[in-house]
Amino acid sequence: MRRLVFIFAAYLLCACSADKKADYSDVHDISDLKGHSVAVSMGSSYDLMLSEMGGVNLVRLGVSELLLAVESGRAEFCIMDQIQAGMLNLADRGLEIRIRDILKGTAAAGFNKTDTQLQAEFNAYLRNLKESGEYDRWSERWLSRPDSMADEALLLTRKTAGSGSRVLKVGITINYPYIFYKEGGLTGMELDLMNRFCFYAGYGTDFQVTDFSALIPALNSRKIDVIVSHMRVTEERAQKVLFSDPYLQGGGAAVCRTSKTVSAKLRKGPWDRLKSSWRRNLVEEKRWKLLASGLLVTLEISLYSILAAIVAGVILCRLRMGRSKSIRKTASAFIGLVRGIPLLVILMIMFYVVFASASVTALTVTVVSFGIYYGAYFGEVFRMGMESVDRGQWEAGLALGLGKFQTFSKIILPQALTRIIPVFKGEVITLIKTTSVVGYVAVMDLTKASDILRSTTLDALFPLLLVTLVYIVLSQLTGWGLDALDRRFTPKNRKS
Amino acid sequence: MIKVRHLKKVFRTPQGEDLTVLSDINCDIAKGEVISIIGPSGTGKSTLLRCLNRLEEPTSGSIEVDGTDILDRATDISRIRRRMGMVFQNFNLFEHLTVLDNITLCPMTLLGKSREEAESRGMELLEAVGLHDKAGNLPCELSGGQKQRVAIARCLAMEPDIILFDEPTSALDPTMVSEVLAVIRHLASQGMTMCIVSHEMQFVRDVSTRILFLYDGVVYEEGTPEQIFDNPQKPVTRAFINRIRTFEARLENRRFDLYGLFGKIHTFCAKYGVVGATLDKVQHVTEEMLCGIMPFNGPVVLTMEYSEKTSVLSLTFTEEKPDGPILKGLDEDSLSLLMVRGMSRSVSEKEDGVVKVEI
Missing domain, CATH: 3.30.565.10 (Histidine kinase-like ATPase, C-terminal domain)
Structure with a gap:
């Protein structure tokens, strides 16, 4: 309970802060950004451009964090898509657009270099759409009434998902209004375009939410077939990606905090902010469903990973305590190696190298990686537990005529467990919390879901606090569960 | 009942050197005998005892129990061990089980006794060692002497033909030695076959039918308590007996x-x-x-x-x-x-x- 109070205190504190006055009226051009801090999407063309220009204090973030960075004061400016910026009610948030039409250019779909056939089909479809005039009507409707279009697109998504002769794996990045979540489903302008194309060409779709910076590696390792993520066509990218004809015109807008005083009426109190955040992030368009599905994935990954890690741990523990010296040394070296590599790196290597070509799901890759990584830790915990049981206990069991396995299961294991469980508890809770990195390999767990929620509602803090709360509850429940198990094996409690 | 011939045990030290603890042991134990093994520290008394139920693997030689060679790979050693109880220096009670469960575990798992049967026999044995009221306690709640008495009761529950005592009182504080020795004396008086490694000379003298004096990896001198204690024949025995x-x-x-x-x-x-x-x-x-x-x-x-x-x-x-x-x-x-x-x-x-x- 104390934790809860603390979090909400922190929330209120954040909500009330960030009221510094700022005046950026002298900024008219990109070159004026020199000397300022600017948040950009990592790996985006704005990132490349500003890096080249130099003199700018760059803050590289995910797409969904850009506005948050400006609102919270971590960056003075952020550069985002100008269509998106125009659709958001920036004034309400105390923000304004300072520079428009940054790096005007076109966005196109990206294919694997070898996939010319698919590129040709897509181009043909696009040409057809443009020539018939359908394209202009379609884009106009999207830009003027995105919400009603989103509902339509949602229906189409459900229709095309998984059907068709070939299922296209489409790499996408959540970014309103191109791709976003609504009522627990994916929708958006680009997604709509892709759906229409697949519907027309007879493909099924499998949309995979991926970080922007991971899109091209994923395409090259065949984790996805096509990138549809308003990716700008640049020379460098064209070397790695086979681009289609452009389907969107785009440019960036630099957003900063407004210099105008926000009227008292618009400025809400913290309580009202909390209430509207609640409504916007959970109630509206049934967005809670997104979090719920993320939570399910987190639970699923945690459960399987724990089981896999226990199996790996038992095997490693057995090898580590075995009779042969060389096997003991090998197992110990393996444990040392695994513990020396960051989990995220193991996950990436598994995803992009080891299982790159194999047709296994990201979920399996995740469970295997977690199984190996935590297996190394669990193995050492198990060994510690086994070694803490006195040798005499083995001897007493054997001398009474029990077999080796009987001695182990009836005498050694129950005693080892009372020593293992308290340490094990900590490791399991760490594992559950660490599952939050699986978003890197396009698994939509609870943390990823909250990222998506943030990029949809562009509400910074609330989803984060919400998932924090969920993780705390998960950890507590796990802790209680294992405590109960511990009590079962501790003889003092069992006696009466 | 037990026949030991040319038993040899060599330990390998962590430095890779060979340490011969038993070089050539020959002895026989007949039913009803109480054999005590004495000798200076480090002469392999415990090792000999632990070879008898193969807690230590002998390097060479032969051990026969009722005509069965227990060093034979084909021998089911667990079956032999069920008939050879062992009482350890450090008691080795199962820490996670109550006193009564310590006693009933093996009769129930190995002898196929029902819980009622095993528990009623367990209570009889506890009564015999004077710990009737401790049945529900955990080992950590008992004194050393009480633990050792429970360990003896645990052995007896398997109805063994022989009990091996490996320095049963060495880890006890002097005030508790006598209660354990009294239990062993009582067993001896009932004709239980026993093999005891002990440093309690007065006790060994009173209770044994035969004494083996171990020195330098062999049975250096062997005889009745009177022979060994009152008239030792060899110098090392004499020096040891007269301390x-x-x-x-x-x-x-x-x-x-x-x-x-x-x-x-x-x-x-x-x-x-x-x-x-x-x-x-x-x-x-x-x-x-x-x-x-x-x-x-x-x-x-x-x-x-x-x-x-x-x-x-x-x-x-x-x-x-x-x-x-x-x-x-x-x-x-x-x-x-x-x-x-x-x-x-x-x-x-x-x-x-x-x-x-x-x-």
Whole structure:
């Protein structure tokens, strides 16, 4: 309970802060950004451009964090898509657009270099759409009434998902209004375009939410077939990606905090902010469903990973305590190696190298990686537990005529467990919390879901606090569960 | 019942050296016998016991139990162990089980007894060792003596043909030794076959039918308690039984370090409780003998023996290069000799150049 109070205190504190006055009226051009801090999407063309220009204090973030960075004061400016910026009610948030039409250019779909056939089909479809005039009507409707279009697109998504002769794996990045979540489903302008194309060409779709910076590696390792993520066509990218004809015109807008005083009426109190955040992030368009599905994935990954890690741990523990010296040394070296590599790196290597070509799901890759990584830790915990049981206990069991396995299961294991469980508890809770990195390999767990929620509602803090709360509850429940198990094996409690 | 032939056990030290603990053990144990294994520390008494139920793998030799070779790979060793109980120095009660569960676990798993049967037998045994009221306690709530009695009851629950006791009282505090020994004595009186490794000499003497004295990896001497305790035949046995402690110093010539020697003597005597007037006498005798009587034709060896059993201290002065008798060559009125005689029980020269003084 104390934790809860603390979090909400922190929330209120954040909500009330960030009221510094700022005046950026002298900024008219990109070159004026020199000397300022600017948040950009990592790996985006704005990132490349500003890096080249130099003199700018760059803050590289995910797409969904850009506005948050400006609102919270971590960056003075952020550069985002100008269509998106125009659709958001920036004034309400105390923000304004300072520079428009940054790096005007076109966005196109990206294919694997070898996939010319698919590129040709897509181009043909696009040409057809443009020539018939359908394209202009379609884009106009999207830009003027995105919400009603989103509902339509949602229906189409459900229709095309998984059907068709070939299922296209489409790499996408959540970014309103191109791709976003609504009522627990994916929708958006680009997604709509892709759906229409697949519907027309007879493909099924499998949309995979991926970080922007991971899109091209994923395409090259065949984790996805096509990138549809308003990716700008640049020379460098064209070397790695086979681009289609452009389907969107785009440019960036630099957003900063407004210099105008926000009227008292618009400025809400913290309580009202909390209430509207609640409504916007959970109630509206049934967005809670997104979090719920993320939570399910987190639970699923945690459960399987724990089981896999226990199996790996038992095997490693057995090898580590075995009779042969060389096997003991090998197992110990393996444990040392695994513990020396960051989990995220193991996950990436598994995803992009080891299982790159194999047709296994990201979920399996995740469970295997977690199984190996935590297996190394669990193995050492198990060994510690086994070694803490006195040798005499083995001897007493054997001398009474029990077999080796009987001695182990009836005498050694129950005693080892009372020593293992308290340490094990900590490791399991760490594992559950660490599952939050699986978003890197396009698994939509609870943390990823909250990222998506943030990029949809562009509400910074609330989803984060919400998932924090969920993780705390998960950890507590796990802790209680294992405590109960511990009590079962501790003889003092069992006696009466 | 048990026949041990040419048993050899070699341990490999962590440094990779071979350490022969048992070199050639031959012995027999018949039904109804109470065999005690005694001997100095490190002579492999426990190892021998642990080889009998193969907690240690013998290096070579043979052990037969009722005609079955237990070192044979095909032998089901667990089946043999069920009939050979073992009581450990450190009790080794199952820490996670209550006293009663410790006793009933194996009869239920291995002998197929029902819980009721096993528990009623368990309670009988607990009553027999005087711990009826501790049935529901955990081992950590018992004293050492109580734990060992439970361990004995746990063995008895398997209805063994023989019980091996591996220093059953060594880890106990002296006040608890007698309660455990009383239980073992009681078992002996009921005709239980037992094999005991112990340092409790009085107990061993009372309870055993036969004693094996282990030394240097072999059964060095073997016999009834009377033979071993009252009339040991071999020197090491004698020294062990009489608890004789020795001290030896070799003095090169007359200009040896007398005060250094006194220091060493002092330490040795202090260790065995020889203090005060006796210690003074030892020092005076040593000084007179070495400075007045011994001719120092060559180096002189001083050997001091102290029997803890009889409290007799004997000093032996040996000329390495004797040149005829020493005492006879002395003047009867020699002041040194008079002083030595005055301070000791006896002074004698059994052979030329070897003078023995008893204090």
